[in-house]
Amino acid sequence: MIKKMERQHLEECAMLHYSSIENSFLCDIGIFFIKKIYEGLIESEDCAGYIYLDNSEIVGFITGSKDMGKFINHIILKNFLVFTVYVGFKIFIKPYLMKNVFEALFSSKKRGIDNTTAELVSIAVKSNQRGNGIGKKLFNELVVFFKENNISKFKVMVGKDNIGANKFYESLGFNFNFTANLYGQDMNIYTYICTAKKEE
Ligand SMILES: CC(C)(COP(=O)(O)OP(=O)(O)OC[C@H]1O[C@@H](n2cnc3c(N)ncnc32)[C@H](O)[C@@H]1OP(=O)(O)O)[C@@H](O)C(=O)NCCC(=O)NCCS
Numbered sequence: 001m002i003k004k005m006e007r008q009h010l011e012e013c014a015m016l017h018y019s020s021i022e023n024s025f026l027c028d029i030g031i032f033f034i035k036k037i038y039e040g041l042i043e044s045e046d047c048a049g050y051i052y053l054d055n056s057e058i059v060g061f062i063t064g065s066k067d068m069g070k071f072i073n074h075i076i077l078k079n080f081l082v083f084t085v086y087v088g089f090k091i092f093i094k095p096y097l098m099k100n101v102f103e104a105l106f107s108s109k110k111r112g113i114d115n116t117t118a119e120l121v122s123i124a125v126k127s128n129q130r131g132n133g134i135g136k137k138l139f140n141e142l143v144v145f146f147k148e149n150n151i152s153k154f155k156v157m158v159g160k161d162n163i164g165a166n167k168f169y170e171s172l173g174f175n176f177n178f179t180a181n182l183y184g185q186d187m188n189i190y191t192y193i194c195t196a197k198k199e200e
Contacts, residue, residue: 001052001053001054002050002051002052002053002137002138002141003050003051003053004042004048004049004050004051005038005041005042005049005050005051005061005063006042007039007042009051009058009061010035010038010039010042011035012058013038013049013051013058013061014031014034014035014038015031016058016060016061016124016126017034017038017061017122017124018031018034020124020125020126020127021122021124023159023161023185024159024183025100025103025183026122028090028094028097028100028183029086029087029090029097030086030090032086033083033086033087033090036075036079036082036083037075038063040071040074040075040078040079041063041065041071041121044065044071044074046065046066046067046070046071047063047064047065047066047071047121048063048064048065048142048145049061049062049063049064050062050063050138050141050142052125052134052137052138054129059125059126059129059134060123060124060125060126060129060134060135060138061122061123061124061138062120062122062123062135062138062139062141062142063120063121063122063123063142064118064119064120064121064142064145064146064154065118065119065121066117066118066146066149066151067117067118068117068118068119068121069117070117087101096184099184100183100184103182103183116153116154116155116191118146118151118153118154118155119154119155119156119157120139120142120154120155120156120192123135123138123139125138130164135168136172139172143192143194146194147194151194152193152194153191153192153193153194154191154192154194155177155189155190155191155192156169156174156189156190156191156192157182157187157188157189158187158188158190159185159186159187159188160179160185160186160187160188161185161186166188169190169192170190172192173192174190174191174192175190175191175192175193176188176189176190177189177190177191
């Protein structure tokens, strides 16, 4: 069963993100930071988050934003003090993160595609539940959200080495655009055109 992501789901979703989306910039910063991002996402009218429940256990989730750049600015301003102290401490113990933080803040051009602001931010399904169509169902729910908000096109960024996720996006009909070096790794950038057809 698919439900909207709510406050009580944040901890579980952050843990699932942390254990599933390896080598990501957010994982490097830590679970506290991931949780704060998802908290901002579910509070924003421009964003959406959905979970997939199996016997009241969260086995997958998806998040998206109508305007990722605007969302990042909003979340940083809202949590400015907490983020400065927390991220500052993380950079102190892992100095290589400095470059990644700057890229996250100032590299929107590097990952930009014409005027596409909407983005599939993250998706994860528990490893023992993959291959059962859960990711596709979550994806279809996000497409409905975008269509209801008159978004005709959105993008996704995924590690080039993440073969499974690249195949997942290709099978859903995403078009590959280009590869950019971001956060110390090659990231593939894809776009998806929301068709008029109701998602299956
Ligand atoms: C990517 C992910 C969300 C896919 O979820 P899933 O529930 O396993 O995907 P589904 O079962 O709905 O598969 C949908 C389609 O993608 C294809 N697909 C999914 N994973 C695949 C893989 N590893 N290899 C090849 N094809 C794959 C399926 O074959 C299916 O195609 P079909 O509709 O033509 O049959 C899941 O593998 C995952 O959580 N990965 C780790 C987290 C991650 O990397 N997230 C993306 C980074 S943002």
